[in-house]
Amino acid sequence: MKSVIRAFFKTLRVVLGPVMLLKERLTQPTGVVREAAAQASVDQQCQSLALYQFSTCPFCIKVRQEMRRLSLPIETRDAQHHAVNRDALLQGSGATKVPCLQITEANGQTRWLQDSNEIVAYLRERFAAPAA
16 A cells, blocks of 8 residues: 555656646746846855755745745755755754755854745845845
């Protein structure tokens, strides 16, 4: 019975995964436009961030869409198909739950945010474009 359930969910992922990725691609938000100096500062700050994610996870898609909307070049790390990334996620955050944002502070300490709503709120608070 267990193998039947696994096969069902694997088939579901195989069928729905491409549809979710297509929807993500077709509904990409327009990124904010900053002055060159401001965007360079944002780019520099994003070097201390990394998003551990699965490509077809709906919560990961939500975070990636927000990254696009805020024009954030945050490195994404596939924790589904790359064992090194999955192991780093498990070791750093204590779980393989995605999405997970790794934040390396200026003093070298690392924080992990594991909830899509918390990640989106953090990104908006830190990188929100000033009102025109």
